[in-house]
Amino acid sequence: MQLSLGSWTICGLAVASSLGMAFWKAPAPPGKPFWLFSQSHSLTYMPMIAEWNKTHPPEHQFNGTVIAGPALERRLASGLLSGTPVPDAVEIEISMAAKVYAGPLDAVGLVDLTDRMNHEGITAQINAPSLAPWTTHGRIFGLPHDVHPVLLAYRADLVEAAGIRVEDIETWDDFARIMAPLMADKDRDGYPDRYLLGVWETNPASIEILILQAGGEFFDQNFKSVINSETNARVISGIVSWIAGPKRIGANAPNFDAEGNHLFLSGGVVCCLMPDWLAGVWMQDLPGLKGKVKLMPLPAWEKGGRRTSVAGGTMLSIPERSTDVENSWDFAKRLYLSRDLAETLFKNSSIITPIKTHWNNPVYDKPNPYFCGQANGRLFINEAPNVPIRTSSPFRPAAIQAVTDAIIRLKQRAEAQSIYTPSALLPFAREELKRAEAEVRSQMDRNFFQTAENQAKVSP
Amino acid sequence: MSLSTSHPRWTPYVFIAPFLTVFAVFMVYPLIQSIVLAFRQTYGPDYVIWVGLANFRNLLADPDFWTALKNTFTYALASVTIQLPLSLGLALLLNRPGLRGRAFFRLIFFSPSLVGVVFVAMMFSVMFGEKEGLVNTLLRTFVPGFPPVFAWLQNYVMSALIVASLWMYVGFNMIYFLAALQSVGQDGIEAAEIDGANAWQRFRHVIFPEIKPVAGFVVLLSIIGSLQLFELPFVLLNGAGPERRGLTVVMYLYQNGFERNDLGFASAIGWTLAVLLIGLAIGQRKLMGKEE
Numbered sequence: 001m002q003l004s005l006g007s008w009t010i011c012g013l014a015v016a017s018s019l020g021m022a023f024w025k026a027p028a029p030p031g032k033p034f035w036l037f038s039q040s041h042s043l044t045y046m047p048m049i050a051e052w053n054k055t056h057p058p059e060h061q062f063n064g065t066v067i068a069g070p071a072l073e074r075r076l077a078s079g080l081l082s083g084t085p086v087p088d089a090v091e092i093e094i095s096m097a098a099k100v101y102a103g104p105l106d107a108v109g110l111v112d113l114t115d116r117m118n119h120e121g122i123t124a125q126i127n128a129p130s131l132a133p134w135t136t137h138g139r140i141f142g143l144p145h146d147v148h149p150v151l152l153a154y155r156a157d158l159v160e161a162a163g164i165r166v167e168d169i170e171t172w173d174d175f176a177r178i179m180a181p182l183m184a185d186k187d188r189d190g191y192p193d194r195y196l197l198g199v200w201e202t203n204p205a206s207i208e209i210l211i212l213q214a215g216g217e218f219f220d221q222n223f224k225s226v227i228n229s230e231t232n233a234r235v236i237s238g239i240v241s242w243i244a245g246p247k248r249i250g251a252n253a254p255n256f257d258a259e260g261n262h263l264f265l266s267g268g269v270v271c272c273l274m275p276d277w278l279a280g281v282w283m284q285d286l287p288g289l290k291g292k293v294k295l296m297p298l299p300a301w302e303k304g305g306r307r308t309s310v311a312g313g314t315m316l317s318i319p320e321r322s323t324d325v326e327n328s329w330d331f332a333k334r335l336y337l338s339r340d341l342a343e344t345l346f347k348n349s350s351i352i353t354p355i356k357t358h359w360n361n362p363v364y365d366k367p368n369p370y371f372c373g374q375a376n377g378r379l380f381i382n383e384a385p386n387v388p389i390r391t392s393s394p395f396r397p398a399a400i401q402a403v404t405d406a407i408i409r410l411k412q413r414a415e416a417q418s419i420y421t422p423s424a425l426l427p428f429a430r431e432e433l434k435r436a437e438a439e440v441r442s443q444m445d446r447n448f449f450q451t452a453e454n455q456a457k458v459s460p
Numbered sequence: 461m462s463l464s465t466s467h468p469r470w471t472p473y474v475f476i477a478p479f480l481t482v483f484a485v486f487m488v489y490p491l492i493q494s495i496v497l498a499f500r501q502t503y504g505p506d507y508v509i510w511v512g513l514a515n516f517r518n519l520l521a522d523p524d525f526w527t528a529l530k531n532t533f534t535y536a537l538a539s540v541t542i543q544l545p546l547s548l549g550l551a552l553l554l555n556r557p558g559l560r561g562r563a564f565f566r567l568i569f570f571s572p573s574l575v576g577v578v579f580v581a582m583m584f585s586v587m588f589g590e591k592e593g594l595v596n597t598l599l600r601t602f603v604p605g606f607p608p609v610f611a612w613l614q615n616y617v618m619s620a621l622i623v624a625s626l627w628m629y630v631g632f633n634m635i636y637f638l639a640a641l642q643s644v645g646q647d648g649i650e651a652a653e654i655d656g657a658n659a660w661q662r663f664r665h666v667i668f669p670e671i672k673p674v675a676g677f678v679v680l681l682s683i684i685g686s687l688q689l690f691e692l693p694f695v696l697l698n699g700a701g702p703e704r705r706g707l708t709v710v711m712y713l714y715q716n717g718f719e720r721n722d723l724g725f726a727s728a729i730g731w732t733l734a735v736l737l738i739g740l741a742i743g744q745r746k747l748m749g750k751e752e
Contacts, residue, residue, distance in 0.1 A: 002466070014478075077721065081504025102721055103503035191608050202614055202702050252590060252611065259589050268591075398720075408703045439523070446518050446725065448501050448509050 031063030032088035032323060034331075035072055040280075041091060041145075041314075042066045044348050048341055052334060060327045062089065069093060076100075079319065080109030086319040088328045092142060094133055094313040095397060101136045102394035103449045110141040111318040111325055117143075122337070130354035132389040134315040142315025143336045144354045146277070146345075149383040150209050150309040153274040153282070156294035156372050158182060158194070158267050166296050172238065175271075175299040176249055182270055183249065195251035198263070198272045201243055201411050203254060204404045205311060209273050211235050211403070212388040213309035214301040218399035218440075219391045225444065227399055227437040228430070235301065236407050236433065237425040244411045245420035261286060273298070275311040276380045280350030283370050290370045295379050308383035310390065352380050359384070395444055402439045406432035498727035515728035525729070527704050528712040531618065535708070536686035538622045539629070540679055546630045548675070551637035552663070566638070569631035577628070581695035584624040588612040613697060617705035621693055628692075629685075633678050640674035641667065676748040683740055687733065690714065709733050 003011070031053065036042050042064050053061040065087075067075065073096045079086035080100065086109075092100065100108060117123045117140060123131065130144040159166060162181050169175050176196065183192040199206050211217070216231040226232075243250040253263040255278060263269040265288050274282075274295065282289060297307030316336055318328040335341060342353035343363050352364065364377030393399070410425060410432050419425055498516070501509045519525050550569055554562055572580070587594045590611045599606045612620050648666045657665065668675070693706035700707035700715070709729065717726025 074718075081506070099719075099721060103507060107503055107507055189608070251609070258586075259591050259593075262592065405703045442518075442522065443720075446514075446722070448511065449503050449507065 029063050029065075030058065031061040032328070033085075034062045034064045035076070035087040035090040036064055036066050037069040037072045037091060037093055038314075039066050040349055044341065044344050045335060047344075048335060048338065052331060060324070062331055069096070072096070073099065076319075079321070081107070083321075086321050088318070088322040088324065089332055090317055090319065091145065092315050092317055097133060097142070097315065097392060098394045098396050100141070101392055102447070105137050105139070107449075108136070108141055109320055111320055111322070111329075112139045112141060113143065113318075113329075114138075114140045116329065120333075122333070125337070125355055125357055127354040127356055127384055127387075129310070129385075129387045129389045130313075133313050133392050136392050142317040143332055145314035145316060145336060146312075146351050147354045147380075147384045147387055148275045148277060148310050148312050148351070149380050149387045150213070150273055150275045150298060150311050151295045151379060151383065152271055152298050153279070153293050153295055154271040155264075155267055155289075155292055157292045158270055159294075166294075169296070169299050171303060171305070172299045172301060176242070179249075179270065194267055195253075195269050196249040196271055197242065197251070198253035198260065198269045199239060199242060199250040200252035200254075201239075201404065201407045202252065204400045206273050207236075207239065207404055207407060208400050209275075209309040209311050210239060212390065213298055213306055215306065215388065217388075217391065218396055218403070219393040221391060223391065223393045223395075225395075225399065225437050225440050227403060227440060228433040230430075232403065233426055233429040233433055234422070236403065236410060237422040237429040238301070239407060240410045240414050240425055240429070241420055241422045244414040245418070247420065255281070265289065273309075273311075276351050276376075277312060277349060279371075279376055279380075280348070283350065291372055293370065294372050294374055295376055297379075297383060306386055306388065308386050310387040346377055350376060350380075352377060352384060354384075394447075395440055398443050399436075399440045402436035403433070406436040409435075494727045494730060497724050498731050500724045502723055503721065511724065515725045516732070518725065519728050519732060524704060524707065524712060525709075528707045528709045531704075531706065532687055532689060532708045534618055535621060535625070535689055536683050538618075539625065539682045539686045542622065543626055543630055544633060544675075544678060544682060546626065547633035547678075548637045550630065550634045551641055554634070554638055555641040566635075569634055571631065572628050573632035575628070577691040578695050580624060580628050581692050584620065584627075585613065585696050588620055614702045617693075617697065617701045621689075621696065621706060624692060624696065629682075633682065636674055636678050637671065640671035644670045673748070676744065680741060680744050683744070684737060687737055687740075 034049070036045070045064055049062055049064050072090075075084070076086065076090060076092070076096070077099060078084045081103075100110065117126075122143075123140075126144060127147050130147050131140055134140055134142040134144060154166065159179070159182070164178055164181065169178050179196045182194050182196060185191060186193050199210070201207075211232055214231050214235045216229060216235055217226055220226050239250075242248060251263065251269050253260040253269040253272070255261075255272075264272060265286060272278075279295070282293070298309060300307055316332050318325055318332060322328045337355055339355075339358050339361065342355060342358040343361055345351050345353060346361075346363055352359070359381050364381055365375045366377070367373040368376050370376075390396075406429075410429055413428050414420055414425055419428075499510060499512060501511050501515070553559070554565055554569075559565075588596075590596065590609050590613075593612075595612065596606070596610050599610070600608070644667055648670075649662055652662045652666050688710055689708045690710040693701065693708060694711055694714075697706040700711060710733070713726050713729040713733070716722045716729060
């Protein structure tokens with residue numbers, strides 16, 4: 001067979017590139033891979049990782065790599081399920097955790113830390129509710145990074161100028177009544193000049209915060225759906241009474257959004273549900289509010305009720321296929337249990353540590369000019385032990401979405417029938433939650449792996 | 461240059477072997493696997509259960525599937541009934557003899573389709589902003605009593621999607637129609653004119669029959685594109701939107717396959733969509749064939 005010069009060139013290139021692909025290995029950065037999804041976490045950890053690497057031999061050193069959340073989720077899922085490379089340590093955000101826990105318990109793919117943590121007394125050091133999201137079937141698969149208690153941030157300049165005393169607010173009913181003067185229509189355009197609270201039916205995060213605060217939940221400890229509960233019905237009736245009708249007090253002011261930020265900056269919305277991490281975000285993204293915002297405990301759903309809630313979360317986990325689990329465990333403890341890191345974390349991002357013994361650090365008592373001299377660290381810590389316990393069901397995102405849809409439908413009914421009081425909305429709220437629960441249950445019934453009796457059958 | 465005839469008989473097979481290998485490994489094998497997967501439930505490669513027709517049964521029993529199907533077909537219907545007549549209208553305008561600046565207008569109308577779908581979705585999400593968005597700002601300026609806040613992306617999800625897609629695809633489809641119109645013979649049009657046919661009669665009886673094959677192709681392309689709708693609502697609504705008003709079949713597939721990790725169920729959705737598309741294509745071909 002005769003081949004032309006061009007054919008030989010093509011064949012040569014094909015062979016050379018194939019050999020290159022087969023034998024050339026991209027240089028790997030030194031150190032064991034530690035995957036993170038947050039640039040700000042990375043910046044906080046870098047000095048400590050550098051210090052760890054200085055004091056440990058090369059084979060025990062770590063290299064922190066930031067990978068965008070969705071990409072990290074895919075790569076980790078692929079690694080845990082099908083044997084592609086996994087890191088030696090990884091930070092997992094709460095929405096990813098649900099997916100990690102979606103299969104049989106023995107397929108989680110992360111090291112079960114329960115016995116180590118109990119044996120070393122770490123469990124007792126950690127704020128108890130902060131362990132719940134990382135626990136499935138009684139086993140803990142990650143060290144918690146945070147507590148994320150939620151307070152109410154309010155425009156102190158506007159509230160105080162109106163002569164309103166926030167000390168008089170104990171419940172959400174008090175809140176709506178006492179803050180009402182701020183909603184005057186001074187420009188006479190037929191609409192209030194301000195709305196009291198950044199809450200809307202399309203914001204599942206704030207809906208979850210309010211449901212958890214009231215003692216509601218989406219699943220019980222056995223992962224059974226409890227969406228259709230009286231507490232949840234009461235909460236969603238309350239939320240719809242805030243966001244529907246001519247006297248609504250709520251407005252759509254999402255975080256990380258230009259319009260939402262504008263509403264807070266302009267005073268179009270007076271108050272915001274504020275987890276500790278959001279306080280850090282505001283300090284960075286909304287410097288115009290410095291000296292104009294204060295924090296207070298959330299108004300309770302009833303007198304004597306819980307004055308906080310919880311939003312978001314991260315854990316540090318070790319994949320079972322980590323090259324050296326003991327070394328990774330030492331690294332994880334050094335990082336997450338460190339007093340220095342807790343302090344840096346608070347200074348950089350306003351996030352408080354779940355390690356209770358660090359809560360006496362004076363850094364948390366430092367007055368913060370952004371919050372008009374309030375010690376925001378101490379305010380969050382005061383509420384940290386009271387944050388509600390969350391379950392880690394893999395169907396949690398679906399449940400939150402179903403309840404959000406229930407609220408949207410309830411609001412439509414409220415406006416169609418001009419019903420705006422929580423008590424009048426309650427029967428409809430029960431109907432909508434029943435429908436939401438049926439939707440989630442149908443999804444759960446579809447998942448063969450989540451039924452306890454089937455878990456034993458499917459081991460590989 | 462002379463062609464050599466001395467190659468052995470297997471030479472062509474050697475040359476097509478790389479393509480066939482890649483095609484078999486990355487197309488044929490996954491396609492067959494996806495059929496098998498549609499009858500299974502999996503959690504990674506190690507945990508596999510044969511579930512028979514359960515995925516298809518669950519699919520038909522899931523209200524979200526019907527919502528997705530309804531949304532997708534509404535969008536497809538709008539594409540065919542609004543977008544294509546607009547494209548054809550623009551093409552007819554640009555095909556008028558003696559029109560000055562034709563190339564310029566052609567570029568202007570076509571240019572939105574040069575922009576990425578994700579960018580368009582981002583742009584329209586800003587334009588449909590509830591308070592400060594361009595659409596509401598204009599409406600507040602020109603419509604007395606228009607509310608200070610109006611949520612297009614909550615209350616009029618499908619309309620917002622259709623408007624965004626019109627902006628993007630009208631010019632693109634216009635090019636097909638324009639090409640077809642330019643191949644219509646002038647003799648027939650002039651003869652009809654002499655016989656006293658008005659503009660509509662000339663279009664109905666002379667021009668349209670000539671561009672019908674292209675119109676059929678564009679309709680099919682639009683329907684297939686509409687049934688594959690994903691990025692536009694996904695970015696514009698940051699997911700399926702309130703009460704899944706922007707959920708499409710492909711987004712439903714993505715959510716089940718990659719957000720809930722239920723690849724078996726997602727395969728069942730994929731094959732159901734494929735059967736729908738094949739059915740539509742055959743139906744359209746038969747319809748066009750019968751009319752011809």
